[in-house]
Amino acid sequence: MAVDIKMPALSPTMTEGRLSRWLVKTGDEVKSGDVIAEIETDKATMEVEAVDEGVVGEITVAEGSEGVAVGAVIARLLEGGETDLPASAEQNLDRPAAEPAPTGAAVVVEAVAATRVVAEPDWDGPTKQQTVREALRDAMAEEMRKDERVFVMGEEVAEYQGAYKVTQGLLDEFSNKRVIDTPITEHGFAGLGVGAAFGELRPVIEFMTFNFSMQAIDQIINSAAKTLYMSGGQMGCPIVFRGPNGAASRVAAQHSQCYASWYAHCPGLKVVSPWSAADAKGLLKAAIRDPNPVIFLENEVMYGQSFDVPEHKDWVVPIGKAKVVRPGSDVTITAFSIMVGKALEAAEQLSAEDIDAEVIDLRTIRPLDTETIVESVKKTSRLISCEEGFPFAGIGSELAMQMMEQAFDYLDAPVMRVTGKDVPMPYAANLEKLALPQADDVVAAARQACYRTQGG
Amino acid sequence: MADKKNSVRKRGRPPKSVINDKPSREILEQLYEQMILIRRFEEKAGQLYGMGHIGGFCHLYIGQEAVVVGMQSMADEGDSVVTSYRDHGHMLACGMESRGVMAELTGRKDGYSRGKGGSMHMFSREKNFYGGHGIVAAQVPIGAGLAFAHKYKGDGGVNMAYLGDGAANQGQVYETFNMAALWKLPVVFVIENNQYGMGTSVARAAAGQDLADRGKAYGILGLQVDGMDVLAVRAAAREALEHCRSGKGPFILEMKTYRYRGHSMSDPAKYRTRDEVDAMRKQHDPIEQLRDLLLREGADEAGLKQIDQKVKSVVSEAADFALASQEPDAEDLYTDILIA
């Protein structure tokens, strides 16, 4: 039986080539692996090896032929055995492409918005005052008591009790099996955490600050976020990467960046950034239980701030649900992390000017709870987005676009954003203050959105 | 290299008797069958690539078969494996089915990743195969993490993390060596030194070409092994696995091997001579070596031919399956992004 030898595709982009030389002639015996011809592709001259054994029966494309299409029969091989391919496969080289995937903003929005979340449990029971730091520690401790698989790993998390004391006491309670000091090796321990998550553990990986996660971003994006998809759903990666994000105070450009929009950009990750201690606790517990990789962005300046935290033995706040922290009717202000406090401060100032602002704490950046924001905008017709990060391609840019797509008809003013300035963070105290968004900036933006001049 | 008499070279310690591994003929035949399977599978993959049925990057394992077959033949059921993008052989050696691997290569819904991973990104939790990773060396800390999980759970498993000679120059490998040694993680780092990282020879990329020594600073033992000799690989694997299983921490095996084909399908391989390739093929081919041994051990030609035929039909059935399988549904574009 004869086997067709076809013009091979020798690069991902090759459609035709020149058959520069035959190294066999009719009647020659060839074995698998023998070089039979040389072909010039769009990139290089390549050797063609025989796949099957047999005798060259016929050469159908002569040496020197140009523009030989990929898939064209170039020779026939006579062999005793079976042919290797079904006729259908051989005929149909350019098989029809899959149905074009639906594209366009509307569909994408649907996919993003389709993530369903359950409402946060209302709490009117007793509360206690706790700092954000204590709330985070309690969240980890509670989850570690509940689930043997949860462990905490990072630089100085164990014996030193945490560079910012967030892991205080954990080593004593859980031993060095579950609270692990690493060398200064972010790329390494982020990847090791991903492997442990693939191995069915539940790592909580602390970055001393998220600035250092840049060393590890390859493992976070390429390994943690994408592997579930690339494995057709087999390889879930239940891991939490947490640590302080954004500006601290006077630590300058390399230690003062907000990474919310970097991580929120990527499908396959959840991105959480709480403000209050209650949310920090409830969301971190939810993040540890989540079967997906979660980026948990804290803020160093917030660690020492106290809030009321429910006295509940299992306080969990669902990921993906924003929270209206101050109801109002004139303008919607969204913020997350430290900016929520500044937005609330701004709302107080605005009320003195008779502007009633509604403040929404986004809490989760991805999946973004656009429903809550749209509901608010329907009421106020105005939106100000606040964040500490840079303006270009920031969370505010995304929010503005989301409103174009989902709430355009309700808007009475352009969406506005209050962001960090578009500069690396300066060291000098005065410049740092100028670079960071302040409550006054929010007030100014709100006035503008409401078409008011100061005091007017 | 293969021409060295003592194919397993010890570093700093006297050789152990374990090196004289003499498997039964039955085992030799199994090894032969697995190596032939990988070779025929890869040849078929190359052919389907040439016909346009496989796209993108496709890195063949031809020439290196003895490494993964020898290693995995000594592994226990609960051991885990992770490797780079040159992963087809590893998947077959882990017991994943040819048809599922081939269907992933053709980008079809019956592939191991349902058509969404392709040649470089395939996984099977069932077979403890954790990928298939496209970023050079990213699999190394992941392997150590899997080893961390084995130790944490106390399940007695060892991870085998395969990496190339090129990957051995990545920073994260040394971050991982350090942690693995520090925490005595049960991981065997199998460096498949096929002498080239794409077009760059080890000599042009590595200062200090004995990659088995790369763990020295961390106190990790290393062996240089003739990776073209499946029995030498087995002997080394046994020693490394015993070391890891007894709680002594990581181990490095540098497998001296060779890839016959280009780096990927579109590599004309002009950085080496045809003679170099031919010499390796003629003098050190792992399959021919084992075949000769089998014949010396009394196996007959007809029996071996039977194995060849069986493998050929498995591979051709896999190709048929991979071509008949449907492409993924358009809705699959949006699945498997997050676990609900």
Ligand SMILES: Cc1ncc(C[n+]2csc(CCOP(=O)(O)OP(=O)(O)O)c2C)c(N)n1
């Ligand atoms: C981080 C990264 N850099 C570069 C590449 C491109 N690349 C893919 S394979 C390769 C060579 C690797 O060689 P080696 O580790 O020896 O493995 P081999 O291909 O020989 O199996 C390169 C440079 C990549 N995939 N990832």
Ligand SMILES: [Mg+2]
């Ligand atoms: Mg190599």
